[in-house]
Amino acid sequence: MSLHKDLQELIDAGIVSSDTAEKIHIYYQSKSQSSSNRLFLVFAILGALLIGLGIILIVAHNWDGLSRNSKTALSFTPMIIGQIACGYAVWKKMDNQAWREGSATFLFFAVGASISLISQVYNIPGNINAFVISWMLLCLPLVYILKSSVVSLLYIVGITNYVVSSGFSKFSDWPDYYYWPLLLLILPHYYFLFKEKTVGNFLNIHHLFIPVSLMFALPSLAQGEETFLLSAYMSLFGCLYLIGHSKYYKPQINYFNVFTAIGSVGTVCLLLGCSFYDVWQEVSRIDNHLSDQLLTMTFLTTALLTLAAFFLFYKNLKDKGIKEIKPIAPIFIIFLLILLLGFSTSFSVVLINLLIFAIGVMTIREGALKDHLGILNYGLLIITSLIAFRFFDGELSFVWRGIMFLIVGIGFFLTNNWILKKRKVTSNE
């Protein structure tokens, strides 16, 4: 109403023509419609999620008062309701995303509840993996038939839960490497999202879920000496970081690049984990039988990931030039060299600590140059974490540790204060 009034005022004042006013009116009307559609979609998904989880919990109560026949009949009821809703969505409401996502999400949980209830009725034993895999595979078609991104995300959570709860065992009935073909089954949907929708929260959430799932699943490729896994993880984080910085990836939400964030935080956390002397003592132990490891699955995985990270690094270097390369980008190469050195000497632990310190300082510098408090404080946090970790090493005296904390604390205060003052001066000018 107020927009209409304002537009009339602008027409009367001769600022906009009535044609332009009409276009503005239509534009805002369509915008408000799309935001109400999005809200309806969110409520439909949340509603279906809550109802589905509610059914699973009610089923988990195990109703002893019901006969075996009633329980088996009941086990099909939510599933059939979900199938009717999904059938209606396929037939009549394919253009309505709220219908598709809501009905698919409900059916996803209904299938889980149905298998659960039958397992209870007949006291079917077995670990949770057989149950999760049947559930995920029975619901996978929902991702492609109803184009349901919520089910796709739930599927990724399901298979990640599977690979973790398999205990990374290769010899059980449900070995951990089944995860990889299961992951391949969902990738076409990820590709469609990437191709079709340049703007959309579902694509962003997939950008987050898939790398996190890969992080959890990476040990399933380890067979043989697990020390190389450190380098495999570092190269994976390197790949993610470099994908985030490549020209092919544009973050959907302003100022938040999921790949860069996971790559950077993962790299720093792994380096911090490797900053302890004990880790390098373990690494130096395997020098004697290093040649035996060259054909193991762990080594091949590490080599492939490192080659992929090299390729992305080279592309970044070619596209953006050396000046635009961020301090985190080449860490996977430096780490690999330090790891190789670590097979013969424990001096690597000193190099890792220096590397973390250098990353912290360079990040602070980048934050100061860009006038970005977030980056600046991230750099300070890296250095603080490094000092805090050394605090637990217990080899430094209390006085030195105290002085280091004081220096970093004062550093936090001074640098933040300096940037805020600089901003004030710039805004006054």
Added chain:
Amino acid sequence: MNSKYFLFGGFILMVFAQLYVPSKMILDKEKTISEGTLFRFKTAPIDPSDPFRGKYVRLNFDLQEIEKDSIEEWDYKEKGYATFEQDDQGLAVVKQISKIAPTDTKNYILAEIYKRKKSGVQQLQVSLPFDRLYMEESKALPAEKAFFESRRDSSKLTYALVYIYEGDYVLTDVMIDGWSLKTLAESRIAAEE
């Protein structure tokens, strides 16, 4: 329009798969109950929980074993066929363990087999797979307490009722001295109220 029919065809296939898997589970188990032989396995229950399927009573069975002349051909935790019979007390005991399914009886299950040498004697042991009895969430803990009370009286016998038929099995109840664990849990809850 064609793609709509194609999608709907795919949807119908999915619906069939979703209905088929639970139906097959039900039919297989019902066949085991109706055509299988009922065995009583001596057991001891404890009470854990499953995030999706709720509270259950976990059953600890003594490993059932038989002596063998040679156990070298068996791998660690290899799957094998265990045939059962009843002893003098009416409790189930393993009669035979083999790598191929027996043809002379239907009273066998497929289970993990362990091998061990004890005082020079070579043995194969069956790890019984039916180790969960799902219970209403309020009854699982009282059921466990009822079991521990019954253990003080050594004359009381605790056993699981299991139907066995051609490799499949269905655990239907756990009994303490002829009383269902569920009934005992209910009476215990009623007594506490």
